[in-house]
Amino acid sequence: MSFSSSPPRRVGVLTASPAVIMLFAWMIVPLVMTLYFSTQYYNLLYPGRTAFVGLENFAYFFTYPSFWTSVFNTLLLVGSVLVITVVGGVLISVLVDARFPGQGIVRILLISPFFIMPTVSALVWKNLLMNPVSGLFAWVSQLFGLTPINWFADWPLLSIILIVAWEWLPFAILIFVTALQSMNQEQKEAAQMDGATPVAIFRYLTVPHLARPIAVVVMVETIFLLNIFAEIFTTTGGGPGDATTNVPFLIFTQALLEFDVGAASAGGLFAVLLANVVAYFLIRLIGKSLDA
Amino acid sequence: MAGIARVAGSWLVALIVFFPILWMVLTSFKTELQAFSMPPDFFFGPTLENYREILERTDYLHYAWNSIAISGGATLLGMVLAVPAAYSFAFHPSTRTRGTLMWMLSTKMLPSVGALVPIYLLSRNLGLLDSRILLITVFAFVNLPIMVWMIYTYFRDIPKDILEAARMDGATTTQEMIRVLLPVSRGGLASTALLSLILSWNEAFWSLNLTTTHAAPLSALVASFASPQGLFWARLSAVSTLACAPILVLGWFSQKQLVRGLTFGAVK
Numbered sequence: 101m102s103f104s105s106s107p108p109r110r111v112g113v114l115t116a117s118p119a120v121i122m123l124f125a126w127m128i129v130p131l132v133m134t135l136y137f138s139t140q141y142y143n144l145l146y147p148g149r150t151a152f153v154g155l156e157n158f159a160y161f162f163t164y165p166s167f168w169t170s171v172f173n174t175l176l177l178v179g180s181v182l183v184i185t186v187v188g189g190v191l192i193s194v195l196v197d198a199r200f201p202g203q204g205i206v207r208i209l210l211i212s213p214f215f216i217m218p219t220v221s222a223l224v225w226k227n228l229l230m231n232p233v234s235g236l237f238a239w240v241s242q243l244f245g246l247t248p249i250n251w252f253a254d255w256p257l258l259s260i261i262l263i264v265a266w267e268w269l270p271f272a273i274l275i276f277v278t279a280l281q282s283m284n285q286e287q288k289e290a291a292q293m294d295g296a297t298p299v300a301i302f303r304y305l306t307v308p309h310l311a312r313p314i315a316v317v318v319m320v321e322t323i324f325l326l327n328i329f330a331e332i333f334t335t336t337g338g339g340p341g342d343a344t345t346n347v348p349f350l351i352f353t354q355a356l357l358e359f360d361v362g363a364a365s366a367g368g369l370f371a372v373l374l375a376n377v378v379a380y381f382l383i384r385l386i387g388k389s390l391d392a
Numbered sequence: 393m394a395g396i397a398r399v400a401g402s403w404l405v406a407l408i409v410f411f412p413i414l415w416m417v418l419t420s421f422k423t424e425l426q427a428f429s430m431p432p433d434f435f436f437g438p439t440l441e442n443y444r445e446i447l448e449r450t451d452y453l454h455y456a457w458n459s460i461a462i463s464g465g466a467t468l469l470g471m472v473l474a475v476p477a478a479y480s481f482a483f484h485p486s487t488r489t490r491g492t493l494m495w496m497l498s499t500k501m502l503p504s505v506g507a508l509v510p511i512y513l514l515s516r517n518l519g520l521l522d523s524r525i526l527l528i529t530v531f532a533f534v535n536l537p538i539m540v541w542m543i544y545t546y547f548r549d550i551p552k553d554i555l556e557a558a559r560m561d562g563a564t565t566t567q568e569m570i571r572v573l574l575p576v577s578r579g580g581l582a583s584t585a586l587l588s589l590i591l592s593w594n595e596a597f598w599s600l601n602l603t604t605t606h607a608a609p610l611s612a613l614v615a616s617f618a619s620p621q622g623l624f625w626a627r628l629s630a631v632s633t634l635a636c637a638p639i640l641v642l643g644w645f646s647q648k649q650l651v652r653g654l655t656f657g658a659v660k
């Protein structure tokens with residue numbers, strides 16, 4: 101094969117270089133700067149007064165009252181949304197898998213939320229649906245004689261979880277519906293002939309077939325869910341208190357509201373570490389199936 | 393019978409999932425009074441008043457232009473970097489290729505907030521805060537790993553004989569790419585570009601933190617309606633509809649191709 105001869109190899113290095121070098125710079129420059137800032141006293145309000153403070157920023161960030169809450173919120177947000185979207189996605193995909201009139205339209209409706217920008221979905225949910233006085237949910241609960249829920253006051257994190265799950269459910273559906281199309285229909289029919297119940301078919305044929313797509317959905321969603329920001333920024337601003345503050349939002353408040361670059365950098369490194377721990381397990385779990 | 397229940401169930405679920413979007417669009421055609429009314433107004437005489445207000449008062453076109461320029465620019469820059477890289481990984485693989493691809497994906501897992509402080513300070517010192525060129529660059533880098541992966545999965549499926557044949561006929565690498573590869577893979581390239589457009593258009597974290605007004609895209613304009621004085625729901629709905637419509641329609645037309653890209657070809 102001429103592909104392994106020497107000039108093509110040079111071509112290979114040359115063509116890959118721009119992307120690799122740029123991406124490396126995009127990764128390493130902020131990382132080194134963050135490392136440096138994390139050891140400095142550096143507040144944008146007093147730019148002249150910088151000093152080396154060792155690990156003080158880390159100590160400050162890790163003992164910050166909101167820190168553990170934000171870690172907990174981050175994990176709860178990622179975990180809940182993953183569970184809702186994967187379980188809901190599988191069930192809905194199986195439901196709409198059969199051929200029926202209007203199937204195309206049903207699928208388009210189902211995947212639409214994925215294309216709505218986060219700032220829009222957050223504001224539409226907060227003001228048009230979840231508003232305790234004039235939101236649609238309030239009206240529906242009154243129809244049933246219930247007291248409307250004051251979503252963002254009483255269940256702030258749950259409200260965020262619902263919004264984010266609504267945004268990501270379509271992604272799971274999109275992937276699972278596609279995966280179901282490639283399922284072996286003869287096998288399914290044979291199982292039906294042998295008297296397998298729909299539940300058994302779902303359990304022993306559909307779910308194993310979906311294992312890999314589920315792994316992919318979990319990985320892609322986790323990448324994005326660890327970074328959830330706009331939904332919180334536009335609805336609760338992290339509150340009430342720190343009820344909806346996740347790690348990204350906490351760092352944002354440190355950096356751009358309190359101008360504490362040092363503490364924000366220490367937090368940034370923690371976020372990188374957290375993502376790496378998650379990524380390590382994910383890549384081990386899924387890395388192989390991506391290489392197929 | 394079970395069939396009918398299933399069809400009805402499918403439609404019901406689809407309508408529930410789609411409902412917030414439908415409600416947003418409906419509200420955008422109401423007066424502010426109707427938008428607040430309780431019980432909600434389902435039947436009303438539609439008005440274009442909100443759209444007129446948005447276009448007249450908010451400088452909507454400025455933000456729309458920013459969105460177009462930034463996501464278009466980021467997509468272009470991303471493609472210029474991603475296509476050669478994907479070509480290299482697919483057709484000139486070395487022992488390091490797999491590792492490099494995995495490393496690229498892992499950079500996507502680094503949280504944006506980890507880079508926020510340094511990027512903010514760098515762009516401030518370079519005088520690039522609130523500039524389109526900054527967002528173009530940032531979005532291009534943010535989406536680059538996914539774009540490389542996506543194009544790589546398309547290139548990988550192209551029979552190598554085609555390139556061999558071209559090379560036999562004396563084609564240079566550049567000719568090989570432009571004359572042979574790009575035409576064969578234009579569907580894949582188009583859907584990659586589309587995904588980059590969608591992600592850039594909807595991006596909010598960097599837009600909110602690196603821009604104020606000059607370079608702010610639509611996602612930032614919508615966010616400005618979160619403030620108390622912006623509590624005009626019909627108007628909010630109108631600006632949201634305007635901000636989402638182009639990407640929503642693009643998404644509808646490209647759903648099939650997107651799956652492959654979003655899953656790096658792992659789901660077919």
